[in-house]
Amino acid sequence: MATAVPAERDAVAGAFPAPVREVRHPGALLHRTSVGVDLLAAGVGPALAAASTAAALTAAALAGTPYALVVCAGIAGGFLPDAPVGSLVVADEITVADLGAETADGFLPVTELGFGTVTHRPPGPLLRRAAAATGARTGTVLTVSTVTGTAARAAALRARHPRALAEAMEGFGVAEAAAAHGVPVLEVRAVSNPVGPRDRAAWRIPDALAALTEAFAKLAPVLENPGIPKIPEIPENPENPENPGALEVPENPEPPEIRPGEPGEPAELGKPGEPGEVEPA
Numbered sequence: 154m155a156t157a158v159p160a161e162r163d164a165v166a167g168a169f170p171a172p173v174r175e176v177r178h179p180g181a182l183l184h185r186t187s188v189g190v191d192l193l194a195a196g197v198g199p200a201l202a203a204a205s206t207a208a209a210l211t212a213a214a215l216a217g218t219p220y221a222l223v224v225c226a227g228i229a230g231g232f233l234p235d236a237p238v239g240s241l242v243v244a245d246e247i248t249v250a251d252l253g254a255e256t257a258d259g260f261l262p263v264t265e266l267g268f269g270t271v272t273h274r275p276p277g278p279l280l281r282r283a284a285a286a287t288g289a290r291t292g293t294v295l296t297v298s299t300v301t302g303t304a305a306r307a308a309a310l311r312a313r314h315p316r317a318l319a320e321a322m323e324g325f326g327v328a329e330a331a332a333a334h335g336v337p338v339l340e341v342r343a344v345s346n347p348v349g350p351r352d353r354a355a356w357r358i359p360d361a362l363a364a365l366t367e368a369f370a371k372l373a374p375v376l377e378n379p380g381i382p383k384i385p386e387i388p389e390n391p392e393n394p395e396n397p398g399a400l401e402v403p404e405n406p407e408p409p410e411i412r413p414g415e416p417g418e419p420a421e422l423g424k425p426g427e428p429g430e431v432e433p434a
């Protein structure tokens with residue numbers, strides 16, 4: 154579970170039974186709950202959130218216990234009237250709003266420049282279960298690098314993304330990291346403020362954090378059993394032109410010896426193995 158700041162991480166932690174313990178990896182400090190869900194304050198903005206999430210995913214994969222699901226969570230700005238302050242949004246599209254080029258004819262997303270991606274979509278069945286469990290609205294959650302501060306910018310974003318319910322700053326970065334590891338992603342946001350003219354005093358942060366705790370209490374059973382198989386990554390093999398998408402594997406590979414409770418045992422959701430962990434001093 155990746156949030157931007159520790160206050161959001163701790164709000165999510167409030168939905169799980171105490172205690173949590175710290176697990177330190179290079180580039181990612183995890184809070185591991187007693188039910189095996191890992192929480193990460195991944196940093197503000199898509200770049201740092203992607204870097205931190207990728208570090209956590211890589212550490213888990215190297216330990217032989219890859220994550221089954223990544224969830225980006227936190228507070229957000231909501232587009233009125235569809236996502237008022239206090240409401241909860243689960244993204245059916247996680248879309249980066251400002252990755253592209255400004256032209257004389259307006260904004261062009263990177264995809265129209267011929268590269269990259271601008272949207273990640275959570276698996277439909279998981280999304281529907283998450284929305285049903287929490288009562289959340291579903292729609293596009295935009296990822297921005299600059300918080301919207303004017304009515305004109307809010308209107309421009311909605312004109313370009315009519316299904317947008319909320320904007321926040323990490324979802325696309327977290328989703329890019331998850332996609333690189335072939336792991337599905339969800340984004341869950343509690344609306345703390347309207348998207349529009351900047352009025353920081355009007356942000357209802359404590360209420361949104363409380364809504365986040367409540368949402369994750371309801372989501373816990375869904376997250377424990379997301380029902381989504383990991384998409385296997387097929388590494389390229391340039392030396393095998395008949396099957397360039399597969400690495401050569403011996404015909405009867407020796408099965409790895411795996412004993413219960415050891416690294417390599419199929420992981421419980423989000424519960425990486427012990428190697429690589431460093432307990433806090």
Ligand SMILES: O=C(O)c1cccc(C(=O)CC[C@H]2O[C@@H](n3cnc4c(=O)[nH]cnc43)[C@H](O)[C@@H]2O)c1
Pocket residue numbers: 157158160161196197198227228229230231297299300301320321322323345346347348358
């Ligand atoms: O000051 C606090 O106590 C506090 C507690 C929890 C979170 C914060 C933040 O400032 C979180 C920043 C985080 O929130 C997202 N966010 C919220 N509203 C918007 C918005 O209107 N536009 C874009 N992002 C928004 C965003 O993901 C930030 O990273 C403070």
